[in-house]
Amino acid sequence: MKTYTCGCGNTLFFENSYCVQCQRPVGWCPGCDRVTALLDLGNNNYQCAHSDCQTRLTKCHNYQVHQVCNRCIRSTEINSSQALCDYCQYTEIIPDLSVPGNRQRWYELEVAKQRLLYTLEALQLPFGTATAGFDPPLSFDFKGDIILKDALWRTLGKGQRVFTGHADGKITINICEADDEVREQLRVDFNEAQRTLVGHFHHEIGHYYWQLLVTEDWLDQFKHVFGNHENPPYGDTLDHYYESGPPENWQQYYVSPYATMHPWEDFAETFATYLDMASVLHTAAHHQGSKGTLYLQTTPFDDMIAAYRQLGILLNELNRTLGLIDFIPEIFTPAVIKKLRFIHDLVRSAQKTVIRNFSDCWSTA
Ligand SMILES: [Zn+2]
Ligand SMILES: [Zn+2]
Ligand SMILES: [Zn+2]
Ligand SMILES: [Zn+2]
Known part of the structure; x- marks a missing residue:
């Protein structure tokens, strides 16, 4: 992964959504493939601050509304007020945001997913969505186990428990993996040398590429x-x-x-x-x-x-x-x-x- 530079001279990182030095909003610019400072033009319209780019940009819906993404879309390509960026389009099911903590879990998962997609692009590996006609299409579901409020004593039945895995291009991750204490306990239980969200994505995408390649x-x-x-x-x-x-x-x-x-x-x-x-x-x-x-x-x-x-x-x-x-x-x-x-x-x-x-x-x- 690269690091990037803000117009103020500060170093920007892949996940940044604002610059801690000049306080400007920051995002991924598809015009120059960089994390860049964003010049605010009002009404969710921005401009890439790099003078050699200046692409007109709109924040991804998941950036603007949920702050789980930091990517922008070219304003000329916006076709809906809820337009998603190139990476967010791959997520089909998001966690139930009425549950406390789930927005943060979703954020952690998106950060790891974005790192995965960046690496796949750097390696020039093929992948695509169903909308783009890719077969098998790649997609992600981020779901939590369903625990019925009035039946907490019950053991979770089949169909309520979410298994992390891959099937036909669909990568499902149980959102409890975003909780450090849960993930570390599982790492110890399964005698694993490491267990990280990025690691989960690196493993599951392996199943996808077995099927594809x-x-x-x-x-x-x-x-x-x-x-x-x-x-x-x-x-x-x-x-x-x-x-x-x-x-x-x-x-x-x-x-x-x-x-x-x-x-x-x-x-x-x-x-x-x-x-x-x-x-x-x-x-x-x-x-x-x-x-x-x-x-x-x-x-x-x-x-x-x-x-x-x-x-x-x-x-x-x-x-x-x-x-x-x-x-x-x-x-x-x-x-x-x-x-x-x-x-x-x-x-x-x-x-x-x-x-x-x-x-x-x-x-x-
Ligand atoms: Zn700055
Ligand atoms: Zn740019
Ligand atoms: Zn996005
Ligand atoms: Zn596996």
Whole structure:
């Protein structure tokens, strides 16, 4: 992820909606693909403050009304008073905002989702909405368990509990994952090295890309690297995993214990690790003065792994210095590298043919 610069000279970050130094509103400008200060023209009309852009903008409805987004739309493209930005269009179900705390949970989820979509764009991976005719369309539901007010004592029945997962392009996240104490408890219960909202999105989108990209041409190679996804069936492996746990030597072959459950989960966990690596290297490249997006699109796999390993030693040691959990918990054994290389080849072959270099068009401070 890049950082951006306000007209006043202050550094702006991807999630910012105002500048703490000059107090101006701030938002994502689709005219120059930057987070920028917004010149207020009144009545939800703004102008990108960069003199080389000056695009007329309107805040996304979710920015203007709910403050869960910081993106703008070109004023010429506004067709309704409730127009949503390019990223908010992907969210189909939002949390019940009459429940206290749900607006904040929704905000946390949107921030993580926006980081995901940014990374997918940087990697030039294809995705699209149903409206745009994309098949399978990508969409998100952010829902909470339904607890009936007069029946709190009841165990939640089927249909009331929301399971985080992916089905046919739809990524559902249980909004309780936005609560730090719930997520941390689940991390400990499931013996996970890390559990974050960004991590959930990186995993679930892996299932989406399995469906979208692992076509006939790739299936034999997929089975060779990850195993046969048809035998034993998914349901059997799920039961077995929760009864017996991962095999003892799982770190030799897998990025996480959960990846041992089934080839589909192995693929999603490895895909998530690849997105972790891509987004970290993109950020590092930017802060070291090079173009992160170009780096992701052109750097050979072996060089990416070497850079990530080197960075990982520093980042893990920095975290340990402060007593934090490891920044990069995965161990890159030959078997894990083989799986990551498969993902890398798949991603590179899927890259959109039109090179947009969306975030490298402009210099940054
Ligand atoms: Zn400023
Ligand atoms: Zn602009
Ligand atoms: Zn939006
Ligand atoms: Zn999964």
